[in-house]
Each structure stands twice: as C-alpha cells, then as structure tokens.
Amino acid sequence: MRDEELRNLAAACAKCGTCRTVCTLYPERKAEISVARGKIALIDAALSGRDGNLGAIEGALSDCLLCGRCERACPNQVLVEEILMKGRADIAKEIGLPAWKRLLFGKVMPSPGIRAAATAAATAAQRLLAKSIPTGSGLHYRFPEAFGLSGRTLPGFSAKGFIASLAPGEAATGDVMLFVGCVFDHVYPQIGRASYETMKASGKEIAVFRDAACCGLPAMASGDRDSALRCAEENVRRLRAAAPSSVVFPCGSCLVMFRRNLLTLIPETHPLRGDAAWVSGRCIDYASFILDSGVAESLPDPSGSGGDGKIGYHDSCHLSGTLGKGREAREVLRAAAGPAFAEMPGADLCCGYGGAFNVRDYATSSRIGENKVSLAARGGTGVIATACSGCILQMRDMAAHVQPSMRVAHIAELVFASLSRR
C-alpha cells in the first residue's frame, strides 16, 4: 500500500498520548489499539510494509466511532479523522470493503431512485424477518441475524417520507435550500417537516432539495471513497445549478460532509473543485439559520411554560465538536424552551453511534449510549434535544433500553412546538 500524502499526515503524530484522555472507545477497550495513536501507528506500518495484514488493520481502524474527539484534543493538530478515513479507503482499495459494509453502503446510495427502492426493500426485509418489539418510543424492529446485524433495534422506515409528503410544486423553488438528509426524510419525516415549517416562519421562500443524493458520509467514513465522491459530485452539480443563497442542514453529520469533507474528497485538480468550494461555503446548520433569519426572536416568550431544567442539549460530535456550532443550537433552545433548557451532565460525551460502528459492535455502542442517556436521566433531564440524525437514532434506541420515559428530540421539533403556541 502506498500513499505519500497519508504518510505525511500520519507522520505529524508525536505519539504523545493526549488522545488517550478523550477517546470515546478507550474506557471500553483500555488498549492502545483503540486510540488514535495506535491506529495511526498501524496505518504507518501498513504504508511502510511492516504489516501486510490489511484485513486485520481494517478491523482495528473500523473499531472507532469517528467522533473526532482525539483530533480536537491533539496538541499537534494531527488530522486524525482524515487519516483514519483515508486509511480505510486505501485499504478498501487494496482488499475491497468487508462484506457487511458492502451490504450497508454498496452501490445503492448515490441515486435517489435506487435509494428509494433499497429503502423499500429493506423495509420489506425487516417486516419479513424481524421480530417487532414494543418500546416507549414507537415501533422498533430487530435487525435479523441473517443480516449479520444481530441485537440492533431500529425504527421502522416510514411508509411515506417527508419529501414524498410534499404536494407537487410545493417547496420547489426558493432562495434558501433545505437539505433534509436520508434519516429526516425517511425514518423521522416529522423532523424533516418540523425543520421545513420552522424555516418557513422566517418569511423566506424555502426550497426542499428533492433530488439530493446521500450526503456521502457513511460511504466516506467506511473507506468507500468512490461512492462518496459520486454522491458529492451529484450534489455539487445540482446545488450549483440551483444557486441558493444558503443550504440549511438539520443534520450535523450531513453538514460536516459538506463543510469539511467535500473539499478533501474533491481535490484541487477536480473540475468541480470551484463549484464544490462555492457550495461548501453556503452550507449552514439549522440553528444558525433559525437565529440569523429572525425565527428565534419571533418565538413566543417561553418562560412559565413549566418543566424547568427538563430539557438538555446533547453535543453532536460533528456539529458541536468538528464544526463548533454548539452555542447556536443552545441559543435556539433557549429561545424555544426558556428555563426548561438547562445543561445536562455529560452533554459533550459521544452518544456511541458512530454510523457503521453501531452495526459492527452493537454491544459496545449500546454501553456507551446507555451510559450517556442514564447520566442525563440521573441529572434530571427528561428530554434530550440535539441536531444530528445519527445521535437521534442512537439515543432513541438507547432510551428504549434504559430509560423509556426519556424523550429524544430534534431542536426543530421544539421550535415547532413553540411556534404552534404563538
């Protein structure tokens, strides 16, 4: 395996050990192989030919939540996330993606048509094979052993997605574009709806990006850079043509893909580089839009609505960590919920989802997530608000395990509730 660029990135690691202190996985594994510096050493060994067992290295690299806490704590500005993703991609190029990841991300993502078919197929498969289990937060399905994804509870895919529920011609044009994301379109369409309705309250014309491809993050994180690139190219082309003044993301993970990863995926030499930079620069988080467009200001006075201190905010690794947008989301919450909002203990701990990690090692992912939810509950939080699709999937699942009374909401749902009191 050869990759000079990756070698240089990895060489920046001084092996100081600071990343051990923040790694989400370290307390679970208590071994260097789980932390950034161990993984970087393995990538370096693969690149220098000292370790040719790429399958084993792939396994070690996949044992990671890509939460980015290591990168943010690193005193040497090592680009850990990029190193890990690139490492996975280089290995995938050599030995292919592992079978379970092909199944998850295969070739199904880029085109919306195929994705809808895949979603339908997955829904059907779940109905056929799954045992339904009742929980506090709705109907959940257990992913079948046959998928190699045992033990995982998933919400059923909605019959009708948010975008499909729009009338023809509705939200077709507008200066502000809403990028809903797969989860808030198909799995939790009510969050897609809440985002859309609350953005409309700004008085601006909101266009919903209908023919969006997947943001590409799951594929990119898994090392399938080709699929990720195809998603990115399609999205960049369409968004550039639509020429919105801004593109708003209710999901922090989709946003990180556009704000940060787009430009590592589409290099200087790529013909779409200019367009990609143009698009990337217009992508903003939902909370920033709600603040800047005056929606937050226009919400009714939230004081006296009761439940003081009941609503906490969960810092999504991507949104608060990588993009530093935790403050904006909290301001929106304060405007929508007033004194009902209070900081919860462990707000900035990773929820343990990690995308593919949750599928790969559901038991560990659950322990991390359950701790998170239990800690919040012990601190008196009854509603965890956040703004990222993965975190919501995970924390709803975890709440079902350990704290069925805990509600996990998107901040847009709380803004929506506040608006309807107006």
Place this chain on the structure above:
Amino acid sequence: MDERAISALREIFGERLKDSLEDRICYSFDATGKEFLPDAVAFPLTAEEVRRTVLLANEFRFPVIPRGAGSGFSGGSLPVRGGVVLSLERMDRILSIDTENLVAVVEPGVVTETLKEEAKKRGLFYPPDPASLKFCTIGGNLAECAGGMCAVKYGVTRDYVLGLEAVLGTGELLRTGVYTVKGVVGYDLTRMLVGSEGTLGIITKATLKLIPLPESAATLLAFFRTNGEGARAVAGIVEERITPCAMEMMDRTAIDCVREIADLPVPGDAGCALLIEVDGPEASVSQEAGRVRAACSRFGATEVRLSTDAAGREKLWELRRSISPAIRRVNPVKINEDIVVPRSRLPVMYDFLSDLAARKNLKIVNFGHAGDGNIHVNIMISGKDEDERRRADDAVEEVFRKTVELGGTISGEHGIGIAKAPFLEMEVGPLGVSVMKRLKDCFDPNGILNPGKIFVSESAARP
C-alpha cells in the same frame, strides 16, 4: 520468544495476552516516537499475575517491560530487546483515600489527574503535576520520579511516596515503606524504587501522601526585554523569600513561535516571559502577588498582568500552554532535553544556549520550570538533513557538559531510559555507575526487568 513461554503466559492471561502483530505495533512506541516491537503484550489485573509473569520470565529468559501510558520522553517503556510488555493501564483502581491520615492507596495504572481530582473532591491535594497528567499513570510517575510546574514549591513525585508494593526481578513481592509521615526502619527501599524506570521492580501498589488543598491562588504574567532580566527576576523573587507554586520561563524563541500560531497579546519587544503562580490562604496570596509584581518591575519587566479568578488565570496560562503545540511548526523533529541548573546559574545557561544555537546553526526553543532551574531545551530539526542531525547531537552533548559544569543535572524529570544512557557516567562518574549496577544485580539478578535501559553497555538494541 519461546512458544512454550507464550502458551504459559496465555494460561495466566487468557484473552488479556495479545500477540498479533497489530497489538504488538500498538505497544512498540512511547512519546519519544521511537519504535521497538515486543513479542507480546499482557494486561495484568493483579500483583499475582505480574509475579507469575516475572517467574516465567526467569524460567524462559525473556525481558519484561512495565508500561503505564507510554508517555515517557526517554524511551523507558520501549521493548528494545523484545519480550513482553506488561501494560499496567488496567490496574487502575484507587483503593482508598484516607481523609484522616491524608493517605491514598492506589494501583499503578491510575491516571495522575484522576487521583488529583478524587483528592480535590475531599479538599485534599496530590501536588505532582507533570504536563502529561491527563494521561500518564502513577506507576510511570513513580518509575520516572515525574516532576511538574509546582515542583518549585511542592516537590516532585518522590516527595509524596510513603510506601510501595513491587514485584522484583526475581518474582518476589516486596513491600516497602510505611503508612505514616515518618519511618526510618532500615534502608529507604521506597526511594530506591522511585525513579528506577522499571529496572528494579514492577510497582503494583503505592501508598501516597496527600496534603490540604490550598485555599486560593493568583497568577502573574510578566514580560521582559531579555532572558537576563527574566532570569534575574526569578532570583529576585526567591530572594524575597516567596515560594511560588509555579514559575515558568519562556525565552524569545518560545514566545516567537507562539506568536506565529496564536493571536495572544504579547508586547512587541518581549524577549522573555515569566509566568508565576502563588497559592495559599487568600490574604497571603494577595500580599505575595503584590510583592512578586514589584520584584518583576524592579528587574525591568515592561508589563505585568495579574489575575486571581479562574477564567482570568486560565487566560494568562494560554501563552505557556501554547508553546508545546506551536513548537512543532519550527521544525517537525524535536530533540527534547530537560536539564536543571542551580537557579542562580539560569542566566549563564540561557546565554550559553542562545550562543550555541547560533554557533551550530540550529533552531533551539527553550522554556521550562525556571523556579527550580529546570529548562526544557528543544532542538528542532527537519529530520531529513544528516549534517543537521550531527550538529544537533553535538549540541546535546555540549549542553550536558555545560550543565554538569554548572553543578546541574542532565535530567530533571524525564529519566535516562535509552535517550540519555550514553551520558549517565558524565554526571554520576564510574563509581556511581558501578554501584548502580551492583544494586541492579541485587534486585534483578537475571536482568529480566526492562533490559537495555539506563546503562550504556546494555542500551544497544537487540540485533
């Protein structure tokens, strides 16, 4: 390594023995960035497992290398001759904090900060504060006798150890020391083990001394035009009979590289900065802070900033904290020495260092714990230029000679390991080395524990 040894180890550790290449690579390095592959890594949970490992090692003759967090700066935890790395990170329980006798009993894998935090919750203070405290372990601190910023007032790890439990190179479990403040029964075996870098025994338990938590603190940041002025202010503060709990000095090279990456308000003509912290009861803190400020001004400080609240103090610390991250911008490879000279010789040493950098055409960034005379001399090189590497090696040797000449020591807190083994004799002399070797034989007759460290005759890596 002998297959039979591996399977015997597997009997002890089961899943906690790792011998895949991937796991071994992950235990091949420490913060020196150097790499040596072990044959296996084991994660003991009890002293008994450690003991059985060392007994096996005597039977099959393989090296055993204790390791904490692998944050060492002298290569102490590197398996230079292969063998088994015993990673003590999972023996990480605080066994007790006795608020009546002010004593903590801990396992070696406890992270330093965890102990400090737990003590703090009880109004107590475990002072040692290496900059790595968020991740380094008590075991590693004991084995290196780690110091830190507050050493000037509170001392170093050594000063807080009352007793130890350790597995010797023979596999015997030795208990040393006391649970009391005093104790003079026989030789001080506890201190013998402190700073022994895992070559005499593997520490499995430590009894540590705690003190009451200081009530309040104040931080001052003073800028001077030259190192000489700064160094004289350090001496001046000491002459005032004030003992700050931190007195950090940054020379022009250090200030300049921070200026490049961070937008911190630093006066344009600053050639030296002193960060001083005083702690204690509120009344004495404000009085001492005033005297420190006056002393700085007297020795030519162009500006002195003072803060007593947490947020303001943190702001003042920013300059000091930014150095480590900034320094790699100067050049990617860092040769990091931590010499100490008597405080009064600091100006001489700083002048020597800036002259040395010019003479050898090297980039040398200096900062450190000036309060105790400890200077971190960082020679920053590209790593690609052979001639530059040679000039750096020469410079290191000159720095050490000058240090010893001034009555100082070549390692204040990072230890000898492999990095400084060639210079051991320069400081302690042939008899010193010989007595150390005789002691080593007594604790570890078969040379099982961490071979290749401290002594040069052994420090060559395995072929």
